[in-house]
Amino acid sequence: MKILHQLIDYKPNVHYHEFINTIAYEYFLEHKKQYDLLQNGINYKTRRKIIIYGTTWNKIKYELAPFNVEYYEREINKRGGLSKYKQWVIEHIKEIDDQNKIINEHNYKIKMINNKINKLAKWSDYILYESIKYGLPDIVNNIHRKHDCLGNIIKTYNSCSCNTCEYWLGSIHEGYYTYSCFNCGELCK
Numbered sequence: 174m175k176i177l178h179q180l181i182d183y184k185p186n187v188h189y190h191e192f193i194n195t196i197a198y199e200y201f202l203e204h205k206k207q208y209d210l211l212q213n214g215i216n217y218k219t220r221r222k223i224i225i226y227g228t229t230w231n232k233i234k235y236e237l238a239p240f241n242v243e244y245y246e247r248e249i250n251k252r253g254g255l256s257k258y259k260q261w262v263i264e265h266i267k268e269i270d271d272q273n274k275i276i277n278e279h280n281y282k283i284k285m286i287n288n289k290i291n292k293l294a295k296w297s298d299y300i301l302y303e304s305i306k307y308g309l310p311d312i313v314n315n316i317h318r319k320h321d322c323l324g325n326i327i328k329t330y331n332s333c334s335c336n337t338c339e340y341w342l343g344s345i346h347e348g349y350y351t352y353s354c355f356n357c358g359e360l361c362k
Contacts, residue, residue: 176299176308178319180287183280186273204237211237296321312361317354324356 207217211233214225223229289300290307296318299306309318317324329351352361 176297176306178296178308179310180290181283181302181307183283184276186276207237317356317359317361319359320357322354322357322359324354326352326361327355328352 210217210220211230214223214230215221216223216229216233218233223233286300286302286307290309291313293300293309296309299308301307311317311319312326315326317326331349331351353359354361
Protein backbone atom coordinates (compact mmCIF):
# COMPACT_ATOMS: atom_id res chain seq x y z
CA MET A 174 0.00 0.00 0.00
CA LYS A 175 1.35 3.41 -1.02
CA ILE A 176 2.02 6.10 1.61
CA LEU A 177 0.21 9.42 1.08
CA HIS A 178 2.65 12.16 2.01
CA GLN A 179 0.11 14.75 3.13
CA LEU A 180 -1.92 15.90 6.10
CA ILE A 181 -5.58 14.97 6.58
CA ASP A 182 -8.20 17.62 5.73
CA TYR A 183 -10.64 18.99 8.31
CA LYS A 184 -14.43 18.99 7.96
CA PRO A 185 -16.13 22.41 7.89
CA ASN A 186 -18.70 23.33 10.53
CA VAL A 187 -22.38 23.97 9.74
CA HIS A 188 -23.38 27.61 10.31
CA TYR A 189 -26.71 29.09 11.39
CA HIS A 190 -26.84 31.44 8.40
CA GLU A 191 -26.99 28.36 6.11
CA PHE A 192 -30.12 27.28 7.97
CA ILE A 193 -31.63 30.78 7.64
CA ASN A 194 -30.68 30.87 3.94
CA THR A 195 -32.50 27.57 3.35
CA ILE A 196 -35.68 29.10 4.80
CA ALA A 197 -35.24 32.14 2.54
CA TYR A 198 -34.56 29.88 -0.45
CA GLU A 199 -37.71 27.84 0.19
CA TYR A 200 -39.65 31.10 0.30
CA PHE A 201 -37.96 32.22 -2.92
CA LEU A 202 -38.94 28.99 -4.70
CA GLU A 203 -42.56 29.49 -3.64
CA HIS A 204 -42.62 32.98 -5.19
CA LYS A 205 -40.18 32.59 -8.11
CA LYS A 206 -42.80 33.22 -10.84
CA GLN A 207 -43.95 36.35 -9.06
CA TYR A 208 -40.33 37.55 -8.77
CA ASP A 209 -39.72 36.88 -12.47
CA LEU A 210 -42.81 38.85 -13.47
CA LEU A 211 -41.79 41.72 -11.20
CA GLN A 212 -38.27 41.83 -12.66
CA ASN A 213 -39.82 42.11 -16.14
CA GLY A 214 -41.99 45.04 -15.01
CA ILE A 215 -45.32 43.18 -14.71
CA ASN A 216 -47.64 43.30 -11.71
CA TYR A 217 -48.24 39.63 -10.82
CA LYS A 218 -51.66 40.43 -9.30
CA THR A 219 -53.16 42.31 -12.26
CA ARG A 220 -50.77 41.17 -15.02
CA ARG A 221 -50.40 44.80 -16.10
CA LYS A 222 -47.16 46.50 -17.07
CA ILE A 223 -45.66 48.66 -14.31
CA ILE A 224 -42.69 51.00 -14.13
CA ILE A 225 -39.59 49.27 -12.79
CA TYR A 226 -38.47 50.98 -9.55
CA GLY A 227 -41.77 52.87 -9.47
CA THR A 228 -44.04 53.06 -6.40
CA THR A 229 -46.14 50.00 -7.34
CA TRP A 230 -43.03 48.01 -8.22
CA ASN A 231 -41.37 48.86 -4.88
CA LYS A 232 -44.55 48.01 -2.97
CA ILE A 233 -44.79 44.58 -4.62
CA LYS A 234 -41.07 43.99 -4.12
CA TYR A 235 -41.49 44.70 -0.41
CA GLU A 236 -44.39 42.21 -0.25
CA LEU A 237 -42.28 39.54 -1.92
CA ALA A 238 -39.12 40.22 0.11
CA PRO A 239 -38.33 37.18 2.28
CA PHE A 240 -37.06 39.32 5.14
CA ASN A 241 -40.13 41.43 5.79
CA VAL A 242 -42.34 41.17 8.87
CA GLU A 243 -45.35 39.73 7.05
CA TYR A 244 -43.28 36.80 5.76
CA TYR A 245 -42.21 35.82 9.26
CA GLU A 246 -45.76 36.25 10.53
CA ARG A 247 -46.91 33.82 7.81
CA GLU A 248 -44.10 31.40 8.77
CA ILE A 249 -45.10 31.63 12.43
CA ASN A 250 -48.78 31.01 11.63
CA LYS A 251 -47.87 28.14 9.27
CA ARG A 252 -46.05 26.39 12.12
CA GLY A 253 -48.86 26.85 14.66
CA GLY A 254 -48.17 30.06 16.56
CA LEU A 255 -45.24 31.83 18.13
CA SER A 256 -44.46 29.26 20.84
CA LYS A 257 -44.41 26.36 18.37
CA TYR A 258 -42.34 28.43 15.93
CA LYS A 259 -39.78 29.21 18.63
CA GLN A 260 -39.69 25.53 19.54
CA TRP A 261 -39.21 24.62 15.85
CA VAL A 262 -36.29 27.10 15.54
CA ILE A 263 -34.70 25.85 18.80
CA GLU A 264 -34.93 22.23 17.55
CA HIS A 265 -33.20 23.16 14.29
CA ILE A 266 -30.50 25.13 16.10
CA LYS A 267 -30.05 22.15 18.44
CA GLU A 268 -29.63 19.89 15.39
CA ILE A 269 -26.96 22.24 14.01
CA ASP A 270 -25.20 22.34 17.40
CA ASP A 271 -25.26 18.53 17.57
CA GLN A 272 -23.77 18.27 14.06
CA ASN A 273 -21.07 20.81 14.95
CA LYS A 274 -20.23 18.92 18.13
CA ILE A 275 -19.64 15.73 16.12
CA ILE A 276 -17.63 17.65 13.49
CA ASN A 277 -15.51 19.37 16.18
CA GLU A 278 -14.74 16.01 17.83
CA HIS A 279 -13.70 14.62 14.44
CA ASN A 280 -11.55 17.69 13.70
CA TYR A 281 -9.85 17.40 17.11
CA LYS A 282 -8.96 13.79 16.33
CA ILE A 283 -7.64 14.86 12.89
CA LYS A 284 -5.58 17.63 14.53
CA MET A 285 -3.95 15.09 16.88
CA ILE A 286 -3.19 12.75 13.95
CA ASN A 287 -1.74 15.61 11.87
CA ASN A 288 0.50 16.54 14.82
CA LYS A 289 1.72 12.91 14.98
CA ILE A 290 2.35 12.95 11.21
CA ASN A 291 4.42 16.14 11.51
CA LYS A 292 6.52 14.55 14.29
CA LEU A 293 7.45 11.42 12.30
CA ALA A 294 11.21 10.89 12.27
CA LYS A 295 11.79 9.38 8.81
CA TRP A 296 10.32 9.79 5.34
CA SER A 297 9.40 6.09 5.21
CA ASP A 298 7.48 6.20 8.53
CA TYR A 299 3.70 6.45 8.42
CA ILE A 300 0.54 6.54 10.52
CA LEU A 301 -2.40 4.34 9.61
CA TYR A 302 -5.75 6.14 9.73
CA GLU A 303 -8.94 4.60 8.30
CA SER A 304 -6.88 2.00 6.37
CA ILE A 305 -4.79 4.70 4.65
CA LYS A 306 -1.10 5.26 5.30
CA TYR A 307 -0.24 8.91 5.91
CA GLY A 308 3.40 10.01 5.91
CA LEU A 309 5.35 13.22 6.18
CA PRO A 310 4.53 15.99 3.70
CA ASP A 311 7.40 17.21 1.46
CA ILE A 312 7.92 20.33 3.56
CA VAL A 313 7.39 20.62 7.33
CA ASN A 314 8.19 23.91 9.10
CA ASN A 315 10.27 25.18 6.16
CA ILE A 316 12.45 22.04 6.17
CA HIS A 317 12.60 19.70 3.16
CA ARG A 318 11.64 16.28 4.56
CA LYS A 319 11.39 14.32 1.30
CA HIS A 320 13.73 11.27 1.32
CA ASP A 321 15.14 12.48 4.68
CA CYS A 322 16.95 15.43 3.08
CA LEU A 323 16.38 17.84 6.02
CA GLY A 324 17.56 20.88 4.03
CA ASN A 325 16.23 24.40 4.52
CA ILE A 326 13.88 25.80 1.89
CA ILE A 327 15.21 28.84 0.03
CA LYS A 328 12.84 31.36 -1.56
CA THR A 329 14.34 32.86 -4.74
CA TYR A 330 12.92 35.74 -6.77
CA ASN A 331 13.27 35.28 -10.54
CA SER A 332 12.68 38.32 -12.70
CA CYS A 333 12.57 38.59 -16.45
CA SER A 334 15.25 40.86 -17.91
CA CYS A 335 14.85 40.14 -21.61
CA ASN A 336 13.92 42.72 -24.26
CA THR A 337 11.00 40.73 -25.66
CA CYS A 338 8.71 41.13 -22.63
CA GLU A 339 5.83 43.48 -23.35
CA TYR A 340 3.91 45.84 -21.16
CA TRP A 341 0.33 44.64 -20.88
CA LEU A 342 -2.19 47.41 -20.16
CA GLY A 343 0.48 49.56 -18.56
CA SER A 344 1.65 46.97 -16.03
CA ILE A 345 5.25 45.90 -15.77
CA HIS A 346 6.06 42.24 -16.33
CA GLU A 347 6.99 40.95 -12.90
CA GLY A 348 8.96 37.92 -11.89
CA TYR A 349 8.02 34.93 -9.77
CA TYR A 350 9.27 33.07 -6.71
CA THR A 351 10.72 29.59 -6.71
CA TYR A 352 11.27 27.45 -3.65
CA SER A 353 14.15 25.01 -3.61
CA CYS A 354 16.02 22.89 -1.08
CA PHE A 355 19.42 24.17 0.05
CA ASN A 356 20.87 20.62 0.42
CA CYS A 357 19.63 18.72 -2.63
CA GLY A 358 18.56 21.61 -4.89
CA GLU A 359 15.16 20.02 -5.65
CA LEU A 360 12.39 22.49 -6.59
CA CYS A 361 9.53 22.40 -4.12
CA LYS A 362 5.90 23.43 -4.38
